[in-house]
Amino acid sequence: MRLRNTGFIAFITLIGHVLLNFFRATGELCLFLGETIYHCLTPPFYGKALLRQLIEIGFYSLPVVALTTLFAGMVIALQTYTGFSQFSAEGAVAMVVLVAVTRELAPVMAGLMVAGRIGASMAAEIGTMRVTEQIDALSTLSTNPFKYLIAPRVLAGIVMVPVLVFIGDILGICGGYMIGVYKLDFNASTYLINTWEYLKPMDVISGLTKAAVFGFIITALGCYNGYHSKGGAQGVGQATTNAVVSASILILIFNYILTELFFNV
């Protein structure tokens, strides 16, 4: 009887601990996000740091994003054809590629790729700065770490991920076109006309809005995990993993939420 009792209490304690930790982490994250947004909007702005991050995120992520979206467009064309070949395949392939790429594939693929690349490197860089006291040193040199380190990164993410996704949109559609015309022998001009006809601004806009949100999620979580990392190399490694995993999960969740909001299903 006694044994069962203590077991039960231990169980309750465990639940309590998990819940408390969860709420503490959520609260900490919310405070961090609030502070981040405040510092993104108020001067001083660090132009050089922002430019560096714009290049880091926009330019250096381009190859990965280009490759993934190109192949995503290609595979969608192929899959649609095998599924729809009985019907008027030409129109269907062009439309499905267009909708799938602009609404879903380009933002999600680019988001996940950038999360792996940028989220990880931000967490590692800021985490290393934290454990080697460089962040403390910043504040003693009258520079606010949020302004100098975090705001430029988050702003660059919000601006650059949509740019990447826009390029990804174009490349994905090109991938579909290549498969359609060179492999499935569609008429090139019909395919292009079909694509143009089905092109709805809303599809593209919703995709780019998602991209901006993903850009915020990736950079904010990368910075948050780095900023709160502790305990040397292992802590930094942990922060990096957390940044990528949490950003990836949140991207998929927010992708669903935003889709519901946009298309009101």
Added chain:
Amino acid sequence: MVFFKTQEETLLPKIRLSHLQKAFGHKKVLAGVDLDVYPGESLVIIGGSGTGKSVTLKCILGLLTPDSGKIEIDGQDIATLPRKEREKATAHIGMLFQNAALFDSLSVWENVAFALLQNKKTSRTEAKKLALQKLAQVGLKKDVADLYPADLSGGMKKRVGLARAIATNPDIIFFDEPTTGLDPIMSDVINDLIVSTVKNLGATALTITHDMKSARKIADRIAMLHEGKIIWMGTVKELDKTKNPYVKQFIAGSAEGPIKMEIKADKA
């Protein structure tokens, strides 16, 4: 500068710590530190490793929040100030970190000139000139300026950190073990630099050190931190005459005495 009792009482301390407490989890690090540092004075804190000397400095800088107690800078209680004012009050403090904490994405001279480059009042060429001058003061040559922190030895990093701490001519400077990892000659150069910084700039300096030779040279007063409290305080002269067994053991560097090093594993 030696202060007489009466003068001490009338003079407003630059920094006053009253009953400062700080614990990490269950571990109590500072158990009520009381300390006054007067303007233009060079105070040295000595004490065993892990007694909370660095933590004390970080509390004053606002990098750690004390659990209780009061920190006053120029008579203003830091904790009660709004955030902007607090940042302003601590912005005049230069700090040399124990591990230098150089920005590894910036070159040596950009590290030294960091604060100057950020406030945008000085041009880059001017800032570089000033950085080279500060680097020369800590015995580093021109060719070091364009290296990155990763290419420096431990002692060189320390000196770059020192140059960065004094680059803005702050009126309060904290040195966390400025001579650790330096050869004896360079240590003396640094000691002289600290003394002249305090004398020439009229700065108030708070230095942590284990190096008794350095402490004797730079200190107006010495305070000893032990088990989270200041247990002794006095001038260098008083240091040699003191009967305090803790201080005597510390300056003699003896393993025998009231300070017990925990080298035996605790009995579980």
